[in-house]
Amino acid sequence: MTNPTHGPRTQGFPTQAPAGQAPPPPGFAQRQDLSFAPPARPPRRRRGPLVILSVLAAVIVLALGFVVGYLIYRPADGPAASPLAAQDGTAAGDAGNSFSAAGNPAAGAGGVFDLRRGAVFVQTNDPTTNEVIAFARSDDGRLHEVGRYKTGGVGSGSFEDSAHGIVLGTTAGESSPQHNIDSAQLLYVANAGSDTISVFRVAADGLQLVSNVPSGGTKPVSLTVNHGLLYALNSGELDDRFVLKFPDEFLDNCTHGDQPSVSGFRIDVEGRLAPIPASTRPLSGGGRSGCSQVSFTPDGTQLVVSERLATLPQQPPENGAIDTFTVNPDGTLGAKAVQNTSGAGPFGFSFTKDGTALFSEQNHADKGKGTASSYTMLGNGTLKAISKGVPNSGTDSCWIVPTNDGKLAFTSNALGGGSISTYRIEDTGALTLLHPQAADGHTRDGTFDVALSHDSRWLYQLNSHFGLLQVFQVNSDGTLKFIEEHKAFDITLPENGGQLPPFGIAAF
Template sequence: MAGRTMTGNTAVAGETATRPEPHGATRHAVFVQLNDPTGNSVLAYQRSGDGSLLEAGRYPTGGNGGAALQAPVDALASQGSLVYDQHHRMLYAVNAGSDTLTVFDVDGARLTRRQIIDSGGAFPVSIAAHGNLLYALNAGDDGTVQGFRITPDGLAPLPGSRRSLRLGNTNPPVFISAPAQIGISPDARHLVVTTKNHNAIDVFLLDSDGCPQGEPVVTATANPVPFSFAFTDQGIAVTEVVTSSVTHYQLHRDGTLTPLSSVADGQAALCWIQPLGGRLYGANAGSGTITAFDLSRDGGVALSGHDGGVVAQPGGAPIDMAASGDYLYVQNPVSGRLDGYHAARDGTLRQVATVTGLPVFADGNGMEGIAAS
């Protein structure tokens, strides 16, 4: 393994870490949300040109992390709880235990806390940003989506944007019944939510102001327990946990979805998905593996042609991922570890970094939420 193990060195919010930049350092960074229930914070790492990481600071969000009920390895049971907005150079974090969102200004690997704002519901777990529009997904109680305008001063609630998902959850929610991810389509016409054991994908049509038009269009999924998704040229590629599958759906203008292709990876608990280099990478928490998928122009999805699609075996329970350049970074909360890989053109992964010693909390859960620039 070519990576380095790094721990220690923290800085409070608004301060710059004192460590020098590593050899070949760039302005790129990787951000990891610790999701501490006694005080949430974000760790920032400088990402060098060879993919190695150097801790640059620890930044309190001003809120608390949270844990869904019965969550096996991933406390928030979601994807997209920490989001980097390249256009505005802002980082958005959920504080599930405080029902708030935190906005940071980003300067390389340095963060400055700008705002803490109510999420518009209970137990926020996922964020989507597009242009000057941001939506938060709240998983507690009935589940809600809440829209915001992104302004020079931070987030401003978007009047008329709040919608109930009518899921009938508790607060905090049971992880399997909590919605997992929210996303805004590239054309900003659709707001997409996956609902786990409700076995459906909700699509809200958005008007020119970014507000949902009425109730969502609900499509039953091809396989049980839809979790995370990534937008594609045709629509969305969705992980479906029970069959450890990726299904590619065409997203129609009216909000309906049509399955184009589906493939199982033969692993266990495929939950998270990340585009990189024209491929999709999936994290299998139940088998401790990373799988690569190829998409064809006609909408087909297939395992990449290497060892049945398995391109890395980090062990433990890999969850959320982020891409920076040609590098893929993977959280492993039960192991308190962050792994970095270089993605080759053929889809194979070569490990280039390992960070150990990240906190694991009393309930066995730890960090959740990762973003990169």
């Protein structure tokens, strides 16, 4: 079967591309006891004052020494604490990573890593033990691996055609990939192989697993959080394979198994999830539903799902659909609206802070036919198109993220050599293409998930073909300056039997 989503991959898979533990901060120096012998044969009337002054001076010296030592070696966030242990029992940073402030370019202010100030998270999607890899971000945007943390679930071991497999934020909302709030306390992860959702608490120096619960369906691939609610998109796919026969047979997810659906959960203050009764709802229906992403609108009143394939009356499946649900006060979903799209194959989407919806459209991997569209949400939950299918010359446009000021949007194009395109967002919400390729010479096939830092200064891109995490600086004109890349995963290419499993990225 030829994969209508990504098309034949007869080329574009070159050979794989290339990714210390320092002693703990020194303690205070051993201080010798100080003695103060009285001067030889002093007059009796002056001995008492001299001794008192000498003792007072010694106390002052010792106190000053303690204060100076504390200021030099104090941690950034209170009393010293040992790094959190990774879930496999390995201390954070024990994978050949140095935590020395001096000489480590990834050290943050004061030489201390703090994932709550700047971080990037990706997941392995490993079919044996799914893990999240945590990277700390320095002021120059560079990354340093802090640790790898088991989710308590397993991945599918295969590429997932989805967006927002990892979500960062709080119980109140998302800080990445959708920037509705500016806080990074909890990390939510979809375990596509074990049909579960994991929640981590983000500490300064690592992740702490809070819970791992069933997702309410089969194969969760996308998550969203808002106002104490979490909804999971379950693809229903029962076949974990992506590559059926290289180079021309690939499997569309959401098309061979249970009907795709969404399920809701309440989140308590600790990040624990509790399923909401009667919250599970199917998508548009039919046997082919290439579900891609679920997200709340910024105000949390609507839930939106993109389907790059959809079985709708009098419409070819390749056109896809967008489903919207009203969110009831009790967390369940109300009326569903299924609507046609401006372009073919809606995939990833995001919202500006004023509520304009931006969609990437893959056009089913037709070479050079990637597009993006923008919509405004009407009061009844339906979408009204602003810009329709604005081309970017890329192939397989799948993920899109806007800057915090709502002026620029970046779309990643997975194939055709891989590229990241930049659009200008007009005040009306209309899209204008600025740069078909914003990062010349540093992207390649497999340019997948993208995320922006919370200040929109840095863009991070996950390349699942080569296991790379790339770092770019965002320039004011919408171009991207390549900073570095990390070899985050060991990948087997499809021609050698690989399935390209990693998916999902969140940044802060």
